[in-house]
Amino acid sequence: MQKAIEIIPGIAxxxxxxxxxxxxxxxxQRAMRQSELAELAGIxxxxxxxxxxxxxxxxxxxLNQIAxxxxxxxxxxxxxxxxxxxxxxxxxxxxxxEQACEVARIEDFAAGFPGWAALVxxxxxxxxxxxxxxxxxxxxxxxxxxxxxxxxxxxxxxTSIQSAASILVSGDEIDDIWQARFKANIHAxxxxxxESSKSLVGxxxxxxxxxxxxxxxxxxxDQVLETLGHHLPALEGxxxxxxxAEVVAQAPGPISAAAQVLLGGWLKRYRxxxxxxxxxxxxxxxxxxxxxxxxxxxxxxxxxxxxLRRLAALPSDAGHPSMGLAICDGSGALTHLQRVAGxxxxxxxAACSLWPLFQxxxxxxxxxxxxxxxxxxxxxxxxxxxxxxxRTQPGFDEPPVYEATMLVVPDLPVSAAAPAPRxxxxxxxxxxxxxxxxxxxxTILS
Numbered sequence: 001m002q003k004a005i006e007i008i009p010g011i012a013x014x015x016x017x018x019x020x021x022x023x024x025x026x027x028x029q030r031a032m033r034q035s036e037l038a039e040l041a042g043i044x045x046x047x048x049x050x051x052x053x054x055x056x057x058x059x060x061x062x063l064n065q066i067a068x069x070x071x072x073x074x075x076x077x078x079x080x081x082x083x084x085x086x087x088x089x090x091x092x093x094x095x096x097x098e099q100a101c102e103v104a105r106i107e108d109f110a111a112g113f114p115g116w117a118a119l120v121x122x123x124x125x126x127x128x129x130x131x132x133x134x135x136x137x138x139x140x141x142x143x144x145x146x147x148x149x150x151x152x153x154x155x156x157x158x159t160s161i162q163s164a165a166s167i168l169v170s171g172d173e174i175d176d177i178w179q180a181r182f183k184a185n186i187h188a189x190x191x192x193x194x195e196s197s198k199s200l201v202g203x204x205x206x207x208x209x210x211x212x213x214x215x216x217x218x219x220x221x222d223q224v225l226e227t228l229g230h231h232l233p234a235l236e237g238x239x240x241x242x243x244x245a246e247v248v249a250q251a252p253g254p255i256s257a258a259a260q261v262l263l264g265g266w267l268k269r270y271r272x273x274x275x276x277x278x279x280x281x282x283x284x285x286x287x288x289x290x291x292x293x294x295x296x297x298x299x300x301x302x303x304x305x306x307x308l309r310r311l312a313a314l315p316s317d318a319g320h321p322s323m324g325l326a327i328c329d330g331s332g333a334l335t336h337l338q339r340v341a342g343x344x345x346x347x348x349x350a351a352c353s354l355w356p357l358f359q360x361x362x363x364x365x366x367x368x369x370x371x372x373x374x375x376x377x378x379x380x381x382x383x384x385x386x387x388x389x390x391r392t393q394p395g396f397d398e399p400p401v402y403e404a405t406m407l408v409v410p411d412l413p414v415s416a417a418a419p420a421p422r423x424x425x426x427x428x429x430x431x432x433x434x435x436x437x438x439x440x441x442x443t444i445l446s
Contacts, residue, residue, distance in 0.1 A: 019063075020054035021114065022077045026070045027052075040069035054114050086110055088121030091128075091342075091380065128342050128380070134430060150196055157193035161186055219347055220259035221266060222337050224251045230325075230338055231315045235271045236279045244268055266336065270313065276302055277310050283318055286311065291320070293385050293407065294367070304367055304387045308407040312338055324382075324408035326357050329391070330401065342380035343408050344426065352425040353438045356386035357406035364388045364402050373421040375432050381421055383409040 027037050038048040042065060050056040051066075058066070067074040086106055093101040102109075110117040164182045168174070174182070234243045244267040248260055255263070277300050289295040297307045312325035324340035334347055345351045351358070356368045367387040374380050386406040394400045425431030428441045 019058055019077055020052045020056075023058075023066060023070070024052040026072060026077070030070065032070075037066070037069055041065045054110075055112060088124060089117060092120055092124030094381065125341070153196035154193060157189045157196055160189045161193065164189070216347065217256055217258035217262050218335065220255045221262045224255060224259075224263060225266070225338065229315075231313050232267070232270060235267060236274050244271055269309070273306050273310050273313070276300065276306065282310060283314060283320070286314060287319060291409070303389060304385075305389055305403070305405040308385060308387070308405050311407055321409060326355075326406045326408065328357055328361075328404050330361060330403070332358055332361070335403070340408055340410060342374065342410070343382060346427055350427045350429070352427060352431065353440075354422065354424045354436075355406070356384045357404050360386045360388040360404050360406075361402060364390075364400075371421040372424040375423070375425060380410065385409075 027034070034048055034052075035045045038045040041048065041062065043062070047056065051058050063074050063077065067077055070077075089106045089110065090103065093099075093103050093106070164186045168179065168182055228247075232247060234247055237243075244264060247267055248264050251260075251263060277296075282296070282300070285296060285299055289299070291311060293304055293307045293311065296311075297304050300307070309325065309327075311320075312323045314320040314323075316322050322340050323338075324343045325336065325338040326334060326345055327336040328334050332351070334345060334351075337345060337347065345355070345357075353359075355372070356370050360366065360368050365388070367385065370384050370386075372382050372384055374382075384406055386404060388402050388404040391401045391403040423433060423436070425433060425436070428436075428439050429443060431439075431443055433439075434443075
């Protein structure tokens with residue numbers, strides 16, 4: 001079994017970072033025999049062998065004794081990938097409620113069969129990634145206006161070529177001048193058809209995050225920010241607006257002029273938020289208030305939307321959870337999308353109208369906090385904070401320009417006493433829930 005596990009990236013590492021395996025690794029690093037460590041810990045070598053093979057759980061006094069014998073802190077033997085592995089298994093089980101998985105015994109499964117447990121968790125993660133890709137491909141095929149334009153150009157060119165060719169082969173006598181014109185038209189239309197076909201193939205390539213051709217300047221910006229990790233240290237200090245131009249100039253990969261304009265606007269906004277809520281102070285306050293947006297907005301005397309953006313930009317290596325962020329204008333069109341595992345929305349419309357991001361547009365200024373759950377194998381639960389407020393300072397005799405902001409936090413797991421989450425989907429076409437009151441078109445899924 002070990003050889004089969006080692007060929008799968010990441011699984012062997014997860015399996016060997018369980019508590020028992022960590023104890024064994026620390027012992028071998030110190031060139032200690034099993035019997036030596038067992039004697040120092042006051043247990044038998046047989047029992048220690050079971051612990052090191054993750055066949056026995058460990059904690060409390062015994063954990064402290066073993067840690068003392070190894071001259072390490074107890075926490076160094078218990079924290080790390082074990083909790084992440086168990087959370088991943090819980091996510092996999094939540095995606096298949098019909099299987100009635102023994103959730104209460106997940107820790108026993110992870111401890112007794114660490115390799116298999118890591119394999120199940122890794123497969124669940126890959127399935128979630130594939131479902132996100134399916135959602136994006138569906139969005140691309142069904143609702144992309146640029147794709148519709150490319151299809152129209154292909155059909156138009158084919159029709160024009162067919163019309164000219166039918167005249168030439170009709171058998172009627174055509175003078176040389178008109179023949180030359182028809183041939184020139186066919187040649188021009190064939191070139192147009194070739195270019196339109198290339199564009200069509202480009203639009204049908206893989207989604208942006210897997211290296212495919214991007215479809216819009218906004219998607220280019222989202223891809224650049226995803227590559228940079230959404231946390232931008234260059235804009236956190238007191239380096240002025242020159243840092244914004246530097247980040248735009250150093251953006252990974254070639255981006256269009258329109259994308260550079262959009263990226264510059266987002267970076268200026270990031271810079272403004274960083275000045276209002278300095279990283280060190282805001283990071284400490286976020287941990288103190290358990291990332292509660294309301295408490296943070298009051299502490300920094302700023303608006304909720306700015307706090308939601310700032311939370312999404314916190315570095316995950318500082319003890320903060322990974323968070324997603326979605327921003328849309330008053331029409332519901334996405335203007336910013338920061339993905340998190342299991343969460344994505346279509347860029348070109350047709351998203352599920354039940355997302356809090358869209359619902360707050362009907363009640364500007366009133367924040368909403370909701371736990372939502374996605375269908376299918378992904379089956380993720382997310383805690384969503386959303387608010388809609390004016391994008392700019394409103395003026396007299398001018399229509400208000402509203403913008404909705406939603407922070408998405410993975411909500412895994414929750415207690416049995418927690419309220420039931422709101423069922424939600426990505427878009428109607430790929431949502432399997434048949435009795436949804438917000439459904440606007442049939443699903444393509446069985």
